Amino acid sequence: MDSANGMYDPVSFSNDASKTGTFWGTQPVVQIGDVPSAEDGPIIVPTLEAIARIPQTPYQLPDGYEWCQVDVTTPLQAQELHELLCEHYIEFNDTFRFRYSTQFLLWALCPPGYHRNLHLGVRETSTNRLLAFIAGIPSKIRIRANVIKCAVINFLCIHKQLRSRRLTPIMIQEVSRIAVHLGIYYGVHTAIHHHHSPVSTVHYYHRILDVRKLVDVGFYHIGRGATLAREIRLHAVPDSHKTTGLREMKASDMDQVIRLYESHFRRFGIAPIWSKSDMQHILLGGLGSGDPVNGRRPGQVVWAYVSENQKTERITSFISFYSLPITVLKNESHHMIDAAYLFYYAVDVPTESVGDATFHKSQVHDVVHDTVIEASKVGILSHSPLLFTLILFKLGFDVITVATWMENQIFLRDLKFERGSGHLHYFLHNWRTAPMGDIDGDDFSSEAEPSVDAGQQVGLILV
Structure with missing residues (x-):
């Protein structure tokens, strides 16, 4: 903690x-x-x-x-x-x-x-x-x-x-x-x-969605002088999309998704090389089965969305996140934190905007903004054994976690992600290369926009 x-x-x-x-x-x-x-x-x-x-x-x-x-x-x-x-x-x-x-x-x-x-x-x-x-x-x-x-x-x-x-x-x-x-x-x-x-090295950030629950379990602490009501208001999720044509990804999207991925991930110093079958497994292989109930299929672990131009049917961005619940010990009110983790994403840059860093940052910002909204809407049914009755209630993900790999620094402040205490080192075995993406000194606490070195960031995520 x-x-x-x-x-x-x-x-x-x-x-x-x-x-x-x-x-x-x-x-x-x-x-x-x-x-x-x-x-x-x-x-x-x-x-x-x-x-x-x-x-x-x-x-x-x-x-x-x-x-x-x-x-x-x-x-x-x-x-x-x-x-x-x-x-x-x-x-x-x-x-x-x-x-x-x-x-x-x-x-x-x-x-x-x-x-x-x-x-x-x-x-x-x-x-x-x-x-x-x-x-x-x-x-x-x-x-x-x-x-x-x-x-x-x-x-x-x-x-x-x-x-x-x-x-x-x-x-x-x-x-x-x-x-x-x-x-x-x-x-x-x-x-x-x-x-x-x-x-x-990367650092972890969290976007708090269910403030009350995370305070109750000790995951999030209210600062001195603040109130629960104020924190709930500050962490409220917008109810409108900035990305048009957002829908769930389908297998038929894979050719366009791979095109976006390959173009976008050239920016990073370390990144996976995927075939169509690789990408289909990574983004669609954990969708679960059956029809979704409150936004979830039985056994679902990964969600993937695309933004599609409805006139041309061209996919202009994709984004994904996965679910990894956290068991809460020694708490009578809550037994699980429903946590989502931002996964792979990519945005299209029109020919006339290639090299326009402002345009690129705007696209990344907007597509992640919409993922925050979607994550807060995905519901689950739960119950409280403390009452010895099955009390069903609907709730969304409690928190979204990201790390400072890829270009996540672009949206952290604006989308109200807050830095946690943890960091993660990436190590190579039997391969030598100079360090890349050294961001140990960035705390994103100043008003200056966090810098993004397009060629030296980590584009590889270990779940």
Whole structure:
């Protein structure tokens, strides 16, 4: 929690990363204090000789534990992983925990081209309980002028009772070993700890939607001299769109959406390279099933919208966000924060406006403005077990969270996003490039417009 504003920050991190400093000193990563390289490229060139030095057999686990693959396409194993992450992945002050649904895990871990053997688990031999997990997701990523195949490392989670067993280095080595034998020689991961030199750092911001609820659960604190009524008024959501023709994205939009994405994401120093099937999975693969009720389909985890010129049927922008609820512990009134996270977006720039920074900023601002409105309208049905009756009530997302990747600095102040306490470092494995998008010094508290370096921002989001 932030001592100033009480806001919670979602992050991806190694559960015991603070204990792995010696380990990272042995890995092919840019070390703290290294002089930035003049040229981008591998730290260890993946020659046949270098690959031959990688073990053919798995790294040894402590006695009583064994490696396994976790198949999230099967309900039982997906539920096992769901329970492990909900109980042991990320928790803050015994107050909040992320709640990754089985549908979310299927969407996040199984894009086109995924490898099940990179969904690596550790089980207790005697009970077969799943006690640890790490995922490597094959991805094609552009880092400045180079396109490389990477394993995006995510969901490193170790049961609290095993934190003293030093499993983190072994798990990272094993998933890296498997990746190399699949022809993947580079990696990307994020962490809150500075265990080696990051390529970039982002900060988290929050747009409060349900002020009363977030104050009740301790997610948001009212400042000295302010009142709840004033905060509710200040955080009220506009009821009109600035972007015309906004509608839900369809599969038939993919060709135009890819065109927008490729044009827009050239601006960033690090960004995914996606095929049509990749993008369809990322933006439409988590839509759930059936008809929406109060704006949601059963099992829905991602929402995607396009703005379409109704005369020409040309799509001029798209935007997406995903849902990741937060379990609230030790609160009798509320048991979940319904959190939305801004995801990928892109805007079209007409030929006559290419190079017009003001026009581009206006387009980004307006399309995100409308997402704030949509997020506040998406409703859910909930109940209060405290009353021992099923009391249904309709409410929208409680908060929208963004980080300062892409061009989010453009709209943060105007759309009333407030800075939280958290930050996130991006790290590369076996790839060297100069740092990009260094925004550690920006607090956006002055009246000056935050600067945006179009060629050096992060365009890669890890969920």
